[in-house]
Amino acid sequence: xxxxxxxxxxxxxxxxxxxxxxxxxxxxxxxxxxxxxxxxxxxxxxxxxxxxxxxxxxxxxxxxxxxxxxxxxxxxxxxxxxxxxxxxxxxxxxxxxxxxxxxxxxxxxxxxxxxxxxxxxxxxxxxxxxxxxxxxxxxxxxxxxxxxxxxxxxxxxxxxxxxxxxxxxxxxxxxxxxxxxxxxxxxxxxxxxxxxxxxxxxxxxxxxxxxxxxxxxxxxxxxxxxxxxxxxxxxxxxxxxxxxxxxxxxxxxxxxxxxxxxxxxxxxxxxxxxxxxxxxxxxxxxxxxxxxxxxxxxxxxxxxxxxxxxxxxxxxxxxxxxxxxxxxxxxxxxxxxxxxxxxxxxxxxxxxxxxxxxxxxxxx
Numbered sequence: 001x002x003x004x005x006x007x008x009x010x011x012x013x014x015x016x017x018x019x020x021x022x023x024x025x026x027x028x029x030x031x032x033x034x035x036x037x038x039x040x041x042x043x044x045x046x047x048x049x050x051x052x053x054x055x056x057x058x059x060x061x062x063x064x065x066x067x068x069x070x071x072x073x074x075x076x077x078x079x080x081x082x083x084x085x086x087x088x089x090x091x092x093x094x095x096x097x098x099x100x101x102x103x104x105x106x107x108x109x110x111x112x113x114x115x116x117x118x119x120x121x122x123x124x125x126x127x128x129x130x131x132x133x134x135x136x137x138x139x140x141x142x143x144x145x146x147x148x149x150x151x152x153x154x155x156x157x158x159x160x161x162x163x164x165x166x167x168x169x170x171x172x173x174x175x176x177x178x179x180x181x182x183x184x185x186x187x188x189x190x191x192x193x194x195x196x197x198x199x200x201x202x203x204x205x206x207x208x209x210x211x212x213x214x215x216x217x218x219x220x221x222x223x224x225x226x227x228x229x230x231x232x233x234x235x236x237x238x239x240x241x242x243x244x245x246x247x248x249x250x251x252x253x254x255x256x257x258x259x260x261x262x263x264x265x266x267x268x269x270x271x272x273x274x275x276x277x278x279x280x281x282x283x284x285x286x287x288x289x290x291x292x293x294x295x296x297x298x299x300x301x302x303x304x305x306x307x308x309x310x311x312x313x314x315x316x317x318x319x320x321x322x323x324x325x326x327x328x329x330x331x332x333x334x335x336x337x338x339x340x341x342x343x344x345x346x347x348x349x350x351x352x353x354x355x356x357x358x359x360x361x362x363x364x
Contacts, residue, residue: 039191046102060091120182238266295343
């Protein structure tokens, strides 16, 4: 028992010191996103890379105007086609890929921020719930002490009540550390000093359900995917090269075999990515529906336990139940309230991921 008290004291000291230092910064959700975007190195990296790729595209376009060839030398035909057509197209694609990547990185940062905030808010709710529930365990322990004095229960039963009370206190200390950890993660994503305290004005609300015909829109969702677009563009380049090789080389020469190999590899990669993406979309959508059902069930339990609390309150007025019974009913309802918020966060997380995968990205 002594070691348990020491452990409680250590955790309490860590949690208190972790939650009370630094200045406080109150921000809206959009302000948090803006701060994170301004502070992350990824934004600067993407911007520099876009500049470099714009220069590379300009160089490829310039080179394309410097070479012409009129003749029947097969190797020279391929070399000039590569310089005049393939390299400028590759440079354009690479530039567009990076522009898309920058947008996706920005979206992913926003998603990570929202998930971090949701996790922090949920941890804070869970901590508050645990502190409120502590009243029940204290009341239950005091009642057990009285029963023990009257000889109504054994010492083992009293010790069990005492352990339950200490376990609840330990849970509170652990949850304080969870809150602290979530605070640190949010600060990391925002790129701010860990000594600063951040208060985010963010209300947890269930995101709207998707009312879509997945099968009808599946082709569009797949074609919008960055990996699919990239693989498709690569396939088109390799296919055009192979078509040109077929016009100029016999099937038994090295150039033909290499071009055919490159085309088939690109075709296989494209088809594999399409299949993988289709499976991923179906899986995410199915998971989204399941998580929403879990949220609905959590709401139903919340309503049920709210009615039970009303019944226990009326029974207490009639002297049919004790204060402990009422405290237990209140604790159960708080647990169900928390379960609703957990189910909401779980659904919202899946919603954010599904929204990203079906989003259409375009080049400005």
